[in-house]
Amino acid sequence: MRTIQLFDSRFLLPVVALALILLTNLILSPEFFHLEFKDGRLYGSLVDVLNRSAPCALLAIGMSLVIATGGIDLSVGAVIAITGAVCANLLNSSIDSISLIVLAGLFVGVVAGAVNGGLVSFFGIQPIVATLVLMVAGRGIAQLINDGQIVTFQNPAFASIGVGSIFGLPSPVVITLGIFLLAQAFVRLTAMGLFIEASGCNPKASSYIGIPVRTIKWSVYVMSGLCAAVAGMIITADIHGADANNAGLWLELDAILAVVLGGASLAGGRFSLPLTLIGVLIIQAMTTTIIMSGIDPKFNLLIKSLIIVTVLLLQSPILRGQIRGFFARKHKAENSAVVESQS
Amino acid sequence: MTARPAALQLNKICKSFNRVSVLRSVDLELRAGEIHALLGENGAGKSTLIKVMTGAYSADGGEIILGDKTISPQTPSDAQKLGISTVYQEVNLLPNLSVAHNLYLGREPRRFGCIQWKKIRARATELLKRFDLDINVNEPLSSYSIAVQQLVAIARAVDCSAKVLILDEPTASLDAREVALLFRVMRDLRDSGVAILFVTHFLDQVYEVTDRITILRNGERVGTFATNALPRNELVAHMLGKELHALEHLSHHCPPAGREEDVLLEADSVTIANGVEQLNFKARQGDAIGLAGLLGSGRSEICSMLFGLSHVTSGKVSLAGKEFRPNSPAAAIKKGFALCPEDRKTEGIVDPLSVRENLLLALQAQKGWWRPIRAQQQKALVDEAIRALKIVCSDAEKPIGQLSGGNQQKVILARWLMTKPQIFILDEPTRGIDIGAHAEILELIRKLCAEGMTLIVASSEIEELVAFSNKVIIMRDKKMVGMIEGDAITENSVLSAIATPV
Numbered sequence: 001m002r003t004i005q006l007f008d009s010r011f012l013l014p015v016v017a018l019a020l021i022l023l024t025n026l027i028l029s030p031e032f033f034h035l036e037f038k039d040g041r042l043y044g045s046l047v048d049v050l051n052r053s054a055p056c057a058l059l060a061i062g063m064s065l066v067i068a069t070g071g072i073d074l075s076v077g078a079v080i081a082i083t084g085a086v087c088a089n090l091l092n093s094s095i096d097s098i099s100l101i102v103l104a105g106l107f108v109g110v111v112a113g114a115v116n117g118g119l120v121s122f123f124g125i126q127p128i129v130a131t132l133v134l135m136v137a138g139r140g141i142a143q144l145i146n147d148g149q150i151v152t153f154q155n156p157a158f159a160s161i162g163v164g165s166i167f168g169l170p171s172p173v174v175i176t177l178g179i180f181l182l183a184q185a186f187v188r189l190t191a192m193g194l195f196i197e198a199s200g201c202n203p204k205a206s207s208y209i210g211i212p213v214r215t216i217k218w219s220v221y222v223m224s225g226l227c228a229a230v231a232g233m234i235i236t237a238d239i240h241g242a243d244a245n246n247a248g249l250w251l252e253l254d255a256i257l258a259v260v261l262g263g264a265s266l267a268g269g270r271f272s273l274p275l276t277l278i279g280v281l282i283i284q285a286m287t288t289t290i291i292m293s294g295i296d297p298k299f300n301l302l303i304k305s306l307i308i309v310t311v312l313l314l315q316s317p318i319l320r321g322q323i324r325g326f327f328a329r330k331h332k333a334e335n336s337a338v339v340e341s342q343s
Numbered sequence: 344m345t346a347r348p349a350a351l352q353l354n355k356i357c358k359s360f361n362r363v364s365v366l367r368s369v370d371l372e373l374r375a376g377e378i379h380a381l382l383g384e385n386g387a388g389k390s391t392l393i394k395v396m397t398g399a400y401s402a403d404g405g406e407i408i409l410g411d412k413t414i415s416p417q418t419p420s421d422a423q424k425l426g427i428s429t430v431y432q433e434v435n436l437l438p439n440l441s442v443a444h445n446l447y448l449g450r451e452p453r454r455f456g457c458i459q460w461k462k463i464r465a466r467a468t469e470l471l472k473r474f475d476l477d478i479n480v481n482e483p484l485s486s487y488s489i490a491v492q493q494l495v496a497i498a499r500a501v502d503c504s505a506k507v508l509i510l511d512e513p514t515a516s517l518d519a520r521e522v523a524l525l526f527r528v529m530r531d532l533r534d535s536g537v538a539i540l541f542v543t544h545f546l547d548q549v550y551e552v553t554d555r556i557t558i559l560r561n562g563e564r565v566g567t568f569a570t571n572a573l574p575r576n577e578l579v580a581h582m583l584g585k586e587l588h589a590l591e592h593l594s595h596h597c598p599p600a601g602r603e604e605d606v607l608l609e610a611d612s613v614t615i616a617n618g619v620e621q622l623n624f625k626a627r628q629g630d631a632i633g634l635a636g637l638l639g640s641g642r643s644e645i646c647s648m649l650f651g652l653s654h655v656t657s658g659k660v661s662l663a664g665k666e667f668r669p670n671s672p673a674a675a676i677k678k679g680f681a682l683c684p685e686d687r688k689t690e691g692i693v694d695p696l697s698v699r700e701n702l703l704l705a706l707q708a709q710k711g712w713w714r715p716i717r718a719q720q721q722k723a724l725v726d727e728a729i730r731a732l733k734i735v736c737s738d739a740e741k742p743i744g745q746l747s748g749g750n751q752q753k754v755i756l757a758r759w760l761m762t763k764p765q766i767f768i769l770d771e772p773t774r775g776i777d778i779g780a781h782a783e784i785l786e787l788i789r790k791l792c793a794e795g796m797t798l799i800v801a802s803s804e805i806e807e808l809v810a811f812s813n814k815v816i817i818m819r820d821k822k823m824v825g826m827i828e829g830d831a832i833t834e835n836s837v838l839s840a841i842a843t844p845v
Contacts, residue, residue, distance in 0.1 A: 194712075197696060201695065201696055205689070207672055209708050210673045210708040
């Protein structure tokens with residue numbers, strides 16, 4: 001059953017879009033697909049694309065689950081900032097156990113997610129409002145922790161989360177892949193994914209069936225917070241410092257966009273983590289393409305949004321119906337013309 | 344009564360949604376100067392018919408004649424301009440604006456482009472005096488009771504030169520004094536020549552205020568009757584209908600009475616938070632208990648309570664001798680309850696998940712998310728369910744929304760049967776489904792009882808209840824007013840128990 005889903009028609013459009021963008025890259029610069037193995041590590045534009053998309057991919061994984069329940073999590077960018085601030089300050093303190101610091105970072109994500117989820121599922125606050133609170137307050141919390149400064153640190157072990165390599169690949173890529181596989185197993189090898197989708201499709205019917213809708217809604221926000229914390233540590237490790245104002249700024253919007261590009265509906269329901277990842281790659285590959293094509297950087301955002309609107313329009317059932325209707329009419333007209341000429 | 348001219352005439356109105364026909368060639372004649380009741384159970388087509396008259400829907404077929412002109416209102420404001428106004432149960436005026444402004448909203452008297460507020464206030468006070476309403480027109484509408492708000496809405500409609508006034512369940516949220524006030528206004532308007540269409544579920548009010556009655560059932564007109572010539576018994580019989588030809592072979596069937604000590608579920612003078620009172624019954628294994636009564640009589644409320652959706656405020660419900668107080672559906676399910684809900688679309692099916700997923704959800708929820716049902720077992724369970732309940736579906740991976748109503752209902756029944764419940768609550772299990780599936784579902788109910796399951800079935804179709812129940816609880820105005828048992832259950836006994844005036 002799983003294999004059938006892998007070749008679902010839903011995959012066609014995002015995969016084709018990604019392929020087209022990569023192809024453009026190939027035409028623009030033949031060395032785009034060039035990979036080089038140097039100092040026990042793989043280098044090349046493709047690896048760069050993967051590496052740069054890691055934080056967004058992590059956010060998008062959590063966001064997929066949240067959106068599937070009909071919610072949204074705007075706070076993940078701010079959670080990145082808080083996690084970064086907490087980790088950077090702990091690195092400068094007397095604690096020298098890296099695993100303890102990583103655990104502290106993850107804990108921040110869990111607490112943030114638990115607060116968001118609590119507001120949404122137990123107090124019935126609209127997700128966009130509930131998470132907007134932490135989106136705004138979160139950066140303030142991070143600034144307080146950092147005391148208004150950019151806190152830097154010198155710790156090669158922690159930095160390796162962002163700049164090191166595992167199995168010859170940049171560690172952010174490997175970490176993201178690991179979390180993706182974990183998440184995918186969590187939702188698809190258990191019935192969790194089914195319950196998340198049911199809660200998003202029809203929460204009332206789901207609770208009548210005995211699905212713990214509230215707990216499920218709460219837990220997806222916790223997972224989203226956890227993913228954001230991992231992304232926060234990668235970003236912090238990458239720049240050897242925590243910038244409360246700019247770390248992960250607007251990244252939540254890219255993550256939401258990736259989920260939507262993957263074909264999910266913001267109204268909740270069906271979701272697919274692999275498709276979300278393809279959405280992330282589309283966004284990142286596009287950015288790289290625009291930079292490499294030598295177009296004036298002023299046009300970057302405009303071109304990016306044009307391509308995204310095109311993909312979204314192609315996914316719109318209304319437009320698809322109209323296109324189908326247009327061709328059906330044309331077909332009919334031709335047929336009737338044939339009939340008339342025969343008679 | 345002399346036959347007055349028809350103010351509004353509907354001829355052979357047809358309307359369907361997604362190929363499901365909701366109105367089939369319905370005629371309706373509203374005379375000037377009469378109060379005409381439009382009656383029918385839920386799904387009979389009343390609201391669709393009203394929406395056709397007011398232009399919210401356009402009819403697929405038939406014609407609407409106002410006075411002597413054929414009209415085809417495209418929007419509610421179109422209809423209003425033509426002289427057809429509607430006042431809904433939920434007053435659709437603007438509660439934050441003043442009473443006066445509401446009365447003249449959209450047609451404010453102006454001079455040099457400026458609204459003449461003084462004139463509005465004076466006119467509004469004048470207008471409301473005709474309705475014996477002496478209120479401060481400068482106060483916001485929301486500061487008055489629903490009854491007053493409704494009268495304001497009616498005043499506005501009449502002042503917009505309404506020839507036809509449609510009142511859609513205006514009395515649902517009014518108390519007795521307010522209803523009396525409304526009725527006086529309605530009679531005054533009738534005497535001044537307005538045609539009033541009155542939609543309600545309260546039969547007492549129908550007999551109190553209306554001149555004629557048109558009854559709809561399943562999208563067809565049963566007939567139009569003079570109110571004083573139609574006994575209450577016949578009225579109820581017309582509303583509930585006797586068209587279940589497919590069930591004629593199902594004679595009254597009474598499961599054997601079990602022993603008194605096998606009582607599984609017992610309610611002892613129970614009052615429920617949702618308003619139901621005086622509920623007493625005992626259910627044994629294999630009992631099929633019918634809940635009979637008109638719409639709004641409290642049938643569904645009992646189902647809600649048993650499934651943990653509304654709590655008991657006094658009295659005691661016990662399950663197998665122990666007190667039973669579920670606070671959520673999950674708690675009720677744990678005790679072996681299952682509910683096939685009244686509103687299939689919003690409470691039953693989970694669309695667009697597939698038929699397979701919909702079938703397995705309840706069982707999976709019972710097992711917990713960490714113990715998924717294996718693919719092989721899923722297939723076996725789904726195939727078995729589709730075969731056992733004769734669910735017509737080409738592919739179990741299809742979204743459930745693409746199935747017909749009857750097949751969706753069978754999926755919901757099958758979903759619960761997989762969990763092997765001991766008490767199965769069915770709220771209107773056969774509403775909106777075709778005759779074939781209808782008969783199959785009744786057959787299934789009898790089979791489940793024979794196997795020892797306890798069923799509690801709320802239904803507005805008396806024949807249906809008579810066909811399988813061994814006890815019928817009679818509900819009226821949210822009170823349990825009686826219980827008919829065993830061979831005493833006949834269509835007539837149930838009908839007359841429902842219809843007896845308070």
